[in-house]
Amino acid sequence: FKIKQLVDQAFTKNNLTKAEITALLKTELKDLAYLIEKADQKRAAICGNQVHLRAIIEFSSYCKQNCYYCGLRKDNKEIKRYQLKKEEIVKTAQMASELGYQTVVLQSGEDEYPAQTIAEIIREIKAKTKMAITLSLGERDFAAYKLWREAGADRYLLKHEIADRSLYQKYHPKMSYENRIESLEYLKLIGYQIGSGVIIGLPGQTPEILAEDLLLCQDLELDMIGSGPFIPHQATPLKASKQGTVAMTLKFTALSRLLLPLAHIPATTALGTIDVEGRQKALQAGANVVMPNVTDGKYREQYQIYPDKICVNEEAGDCRQCIGGIISSLGREVSQTKGHSLRKD
Ligand code: 5AD
Ligand code: SF4
Ligand code: FES
Numbered sequence: 001f002k003i004k005q006l007v008d009q010a011f012t013k014n015n016l017t018k019a020e021i022t023a024l025l026k027t028e029l030k031d032l033a034y035l036i037e038k039a040d041q042k043r044a045a046i047c048g049n050q051v052h053l054r055a056i057i058e059f060s061s062y063c064k065q066n067c068y069y070c071g072l073r074k075d076n077k078e079i080k081r082y083q084l085k086k087e088e089i090v091k092t093a094q095m096a097s098e099l100g101y102q103t104v105v106l107q108s109g110e111d112e113y114p115a116q117t118i119a120e121i122i123r124e125i126k127a128k129t130k131m132a133i134t135l136s137l138g139e140r141d142f143a144a145y146k147l148w149r150e151a152g153a154d155r156y157l158l159k160h161e162i163a164d165r166s167l168y169q170k171y172h173p174k175m176s177y178e179n180r181i182e183s184l185e186y187l188k189l190i191g192y193q194i195g196s197g198v199i200i201g202l203p204g205q206t207p208e209i210l211a212e213d214l215l216l217c218q219d220l221e222l223d224m225i226g227s228g229p230f231i232p233h234q235a236t237p238l239k240a241s242k243q244g245t246v247a248m249t250l251k252f253t254a255l256s257r258l259l260l261p262l263a264h265i266p267a268t269t270a271l272g273t274i275d276v277e278g279r280q281k282a283l284q285a286g287a288n289v290v291m292p293n294v295t296d297g298k299y300r301e302q303y304q305i306y307p308d309k310i311c312v313n314e315e316a317g318d319c320r321q322c323i324g325g326i327i328s329s330l331g332r333e334v335s336q337t338k339g340h341s342l343r344k345d
Pocket of ligand 1: 199230
């Protein structure tokens with residue numbers, strides 16, 4: 001394969017075979033600049049200069065799952081867990097709205113936070129602010145997805161993490177790949193804008209598997225697609241594994257833009273953690289979204305999905321300012337709209 005030719009093909013018809021995507025994921029450093037440049041050009045054509053901010057509230061670090069890579073896994077007894085009350089969550093959301101955010105993301109581990117309480121939180125945030133609401137709560141029963149949609153939630157993030165069935169099973173004991181995909185399909189069916197994505201660099205992951213991830217994301221007609229590098233956490237079974245790379249994360253980000261041109265694509269905190277310029281690089285490789293933390297500073301250290309997470313010693317206002325600076329330094333602008341899906345289904 002000629003890499004430049006493939007990039008041009010992706011740029012003009014956003015439609016490639018698995019072998020072609022695989023070849024692009026194997027792009028060597030000398031050709032990487034061209035892939036990134038074309039993804040940036042596509043981003044500019046579709047999104048212009050506007051960057052959407054999504055304020056994340058990490059409201060509970062309890063999790064009943066045992067994902068092999070994650071510091072919040074149930075078997076990690078070394079961390080102190082916390083769970084915010086309904087009033088605290090609503091107050092944090094109001095503060096995010098006052099900071100100018102147009103979207104709030106309610107995120108937690110797979111906690112058993114009562115579905116009815118979540119519905120009340122959604123209704124209160126909708127009554128008190130004009131923000132769009134994204135949920136990122138893992139897998140729950142389908143009735144809960146419906147309840148929350150009816151309460152007014154707009155979007156749902158549920159990363160499929162890795163498209164290879166046997167690796168999915170290995171890294172997610174007692175979870176089901178089928179249920180995860182069916183959840184995404186059901187969420188879309190009942191009117192959510194849906195987001196999925198992957199961890200880059202899990203042991204055993206190959207470019208072929210990442211190509212399948214991208215094809216799956218196309219099949220799911222995602223509104224949002226995210227990818228962050230794997231960062232080994234010492235209290236997990238993958239503690240001795242190698243970290244994901246900046247280069248592969250940028251390739252995946254660029255290909256996400258070329259293959260799903262209308263998707264919202266975040267420059268992830270994980271990429272900003274392994275490279276001080278990581279988010280800037282992603283914003284110049286196809287990304288058009290940043291997701292700053294608005295959780296009260298005293299909880300941040302306890303939400304350690306991976307080690308050395310950035311922004312642990314900051315407060316919401318600090319991160320809002322920092323991100324504003326990053327965006328203007330790139331000649332981009334913070335969007336004043338909600339940044340709903342660009343897809344017209
Ligand atoms: N490194 C990078 N990302 C991780 N996630 C979980 N553990 C890690 C890790 N060690 C991501 C997953 C998950 C979200 C909670 O964080 O993609 O969806
Ligand atoms: Fe829990 Fe999500 Fe971490 Fe898995 S990735 S252990 S579901 S918080
Ligand atoms: Fe939190 Fe930069 S985004 S300090």
